[in-house]
Amino acid sequence: MQSKQAVTILSALAQSSRLAVYRLLIEHAPDGLAASAIAQKLGLANATLSFHLKELSHAGLVASRQEGRFIYYSPVIAAMNDLIGYLTDHCCSQSARGCATGKAGCKPATATKPRSAAASKRRSA
Amino acid sequence: MQSKQAVTILSALAQSSRLAVYRLLIEHAPDGLAASAIAQKLGLANATLSFHLKELSHAGLVASRQEGRFIYYSPVIAAMNDLIGYLTDHCCSQSARGCATGKAGCKPATATKPRSAAASKRRSA
DNA sequence: CAAACAATTCTATCATTATGGAAATATCGA
DNA sequence: TCGATATTTCCATAATGATAGAATTGTTTG
Known part of the structure; x- marks a missing residue:
């Protein structure tokens, strides 16, 4: 792993909401949780959560899959x-x-x- | 370790200059390097380096000791x-x-x- | 003490990140 | 197709972070 990628992943985790999201997903691995469930459990606005999920995805820390009208997020160990x-x-x-x-x-x-x-x-x- | 502290440490490392500083100090553990040597090796302005060292110190990732008119920084493993x-x-x-x-x-x-x-x-x- | 040097703090500026309402997109079930 | 629900994108705003010149503090040596 290169330093640049390390910085990307570290940045993704270096924010309390995102770290909380990641930890929550770990608790629910390997199936993950729908975005709405995450938002509800952590008390985040939808737009805010979406922003953070994008960051985590971009860093490769979480993966998503569509299931019905839900999108499930799960951690990438x-x-x-x-x-x-x-x-x-x-x-x-x-x-x-x-x-x-x-x-x-x-x-x-x-x-x-x-x-x-x-x-x-x-x-x- | 609590999440809050983890975020502090992650934030400290989630910046390319700071990660470079930390890695450089690891290479020179346990004695460390003087601030001027770090600045020179990484091509950072003194004020900028000082700012980053403060972040790393605050997160507890580095320690400093004065030696003559130099201040040596070393990593806290x-x-x-x-x-x-x-x-x-x-x-x-x-x-x-x-x-x-x-x-x-x-x-x-x-x-x-x-x-x-x-x-x-x-x-x- | 004064000059030279090391490092930090002050200050201003620029860039990035976080937040959430509102609108847009996508999926489902009737 | 329509209405309900899930999620994202758009947008503006507020907050935080990074950068570095200049002034300041502290240390050593002459």
Whole structure:
């Protein structure tokens, strides 16, 4: 994942309403929710929600499908996964301490250990 | 980590200059770089860089220390780790498919498996 | 103290983002 | 086709963010 794309995804998530939408969709994965249901649950005006959904779609964080006269939005897990991979790589890479294990995210910086090779593997997961 | 703080950190990273600053600091962890060196390397005006550093500091992503007449900025790995933990949790939680293993980030959504308990452990790492 | 340097704050300006009412588009059921 | 419903687009407005010159603050060295 390139930095430009990372910025796009980060921007999409860096807004409380949109983060709330995304989290709500995660709760309802993999089927998702209709736009009206999202608007109702989060108390957003239709136009406002539509604006935010457009942002999330554009960033590739959500997908939509028409079903009857409803449009269902669902989260795209791969996009989030890519973002986490990007952050993990650039949090733990190079000379940075704090990425001792092959596990999850970064560890608090303490000792100097050989950097894990797991990060690059994880990218393609 | 609360959503509000997550939005703060995401916002701080959701800007290309700031993401570049953060990545540059990661390359130079744990000692960091002086503001002037950052500005020079990234081709940013001093005032502009100062503005971005303030954002990053406010989000807790970087720390600073004065050394002579230089101010050195260094990345706060724990903050990034918290963010990754937050995203991992809210990417993989509840009914969402796609978090089969206890490893790193999320997996592409496929099968339905018992959700890992590693996420909550990871939070406190 | 004064000069040189590092960095920040002040200030103004320009650009982008968020919000929601109103109109437009699309789908369904009668 | 018509009316009801779902959603988006259009539009104007308000709020926030980014940029950088100039002035300011703080530090070091002579």
